[in-house]
Amino acid sequence: MNWLERFLLPPHCQLCGATADQDELCAGCVADVHVIDTACPLCALPNDDHSVCAQCTKQPPHWQTAQSCFVYDGTVTQLMRRWKYGKQGSAERLLCEAFYDWIEATEFTTEATAIIAVPMHPHKLRKRGFNTAYQLARTASRVLKLPLLEHALKRDHLTDSQAGLDKAARQQNLLGAFSVNEQALKGHQQALLIDDVYTTGATAQSCTQLLIRAGVTRLHLLTLARALPPKD
Ligand SMILES: [Zn+2]
Ligand SMILES: [Zn+2]
Numbered sequence: 134m135n136w137l138e139r140f141l142l143p144p145h146c147q148l149c150g151a152t153a154d155q156d157e158l159c160a161g162c163v164a165d166v167h168v169i170d171t172a173c174p175l176c177a178l179p180n181d182d183h184s185v186c187a188q189c190t191k192q193p194p195h196w197q198t199a200q201s202c203f204v205y206d207g208t209v210t211q212l213m214r215r216w217k218y219g220k221q222g223s224a225e226r227l228l229c230e231a232f233y234d235w236i237e238a239t240e241f242t243t244e245a246t247a248i249i250a251v252p253m254h255p256h257k258l259r260k261r262g263f264n265t266a267y268q269l270a271r272t273a274s275r276v277l278k279l280p281l282l283e284h285a286l287k288r289d290h291l292t293d294s295q296a297g298l299d300k301a302a303r304q305q306n307l308l309g310a311f312s313v314n315e316q317a318l319k320g321h322q323q324a325l326l327i328d329d330v331y332t333t334g335a336t337a338q339s340c341t342q343l344l345i346r347a348g349v350t351r352l353h354l355l356t357l358a359r360a361l362p363p364k365d
């Protein structure tokens with residue numbers, strides 16, 4: 134939008150069309166963004182006291198810590214869908230800016246010396262044209278001034294047929310989906326793994342296991358959004 138259009142057309146919220154002040158989201162849609170304040174330190178599941186949740190107590194993940202900026206619901210889900218499937222540049226910009234601001238505002242620090250993004254299969258990447266995890270990792274790399282190891286992890290197999298497999302078989306299936314380039318990892322024993330949405334954690338867990346086998350000693354997971362488990 135140029136200055137003339139901005140002058141003639143009052144800004145509208147890109148999600149619901151309501152009048153918005155300047156930031157392209159109206160007050161209502163901004164209020165529907167839920168920042169995670171306190172959470173389980175191992176899976177980023179929101180709670181009131183930073184305690185380790187029952188699931189992580191029973192089966193701790195292989196990474197050292199997991200953090201997530203927002204709950205995957207409301208406005209964040211809508212923006213993520215628009216970015217991922219609708220290829221909307223404005224949604225991408227808002228989410229990457231939110232990620233950037235969150236890292237800055239929380240004074241996020243990490244012992245990691247490098248950043249790695251959860252990769253997409255090349256076929257899917259060609260079809261979509263971009264990897265949301267990679268774009269977020271680039272954002273994190275800019276704020277934290279850490280190198281992004283673009284070729285450290287590769288996705289070799291498509292894992293669309295997870296249906297009908299039990300949890301252990303899924304994990305095994307996923308583990309075979311990635312490969313590590315040890316040369317690209319050289320000199321980095323602590324890394325920050327970035328993904329867009331933490332759902333079950335299974336994908337990040339497989340990446341972590343492979344990175345550990347390849348010599349990474351401590352891994353931290355950072356995701357833009359954390360999906361809440363279905364309520365029963
Ligand atoms: Zn709105
Ligand atoms: Zn947990």
